[in-house]
Amino acid sequence: RPLPVAPGPLLIGRRRWLWWGLVPAVTELVIAELLYLQWMDPKDPIYVYINSTGTTRDDGETVGMESEGFAIYDAMMHIKNEIHTVAVGAAIGQACLILAAGKKGRRFMFPHAKAMIQQPRAPSSGLMPASDVLIRAKETVTNRDTLVKLLARHTGNSLEAVANLMKRPFYMDSSRALQFGVIDKILWRGQEKIMADAPTPDEWDKIAGIKVVDGM
16 A cells, blocks of 8 residues: 655644554655654654554554664654654554653643553564574564663653563553653643543552552
């Protein structure tokens, strides 16, 4: 299918969307547009709207290497502009890292968007020799450790806390993402007081008598 090239008005407004899974062609386009917007004006902020399943599909099938997400992350850290991130639908895996890596205080989420962190998946080994399978497994562990370190840095949580939650897929609605430090504000219109008065997900669990086991 054709690549999700941002229409002219979006680029003129310094807005970039990240809709699809992080395959090489999408990564190349996103980084090129970030660099282009920096070249146009290195001071004005850039807005990245996210609705992406990261390096996997909805069913967990791997679509791209973890390096795709790290490449976009490195580009965000490299350019001079502030990056304001907005989760519109879903920010899964590496896309959640990109959401959390936005400028502190300028990371947003729509009320019914979802975020999720999970361990990287090892690529299919097929009929590879055992030594090659071991090499791929070690690289997957390295990617996991890097993802844990970066998420801990941008969310303000400890390495141990992030690693424990990532043992299994950890889903977050907008309130939990705010509590965990992935975002700074939920984009409610006129409903901030309603959200402020509502119990947190942990409080709801406590009221319902649900006990958290192994980060779940």
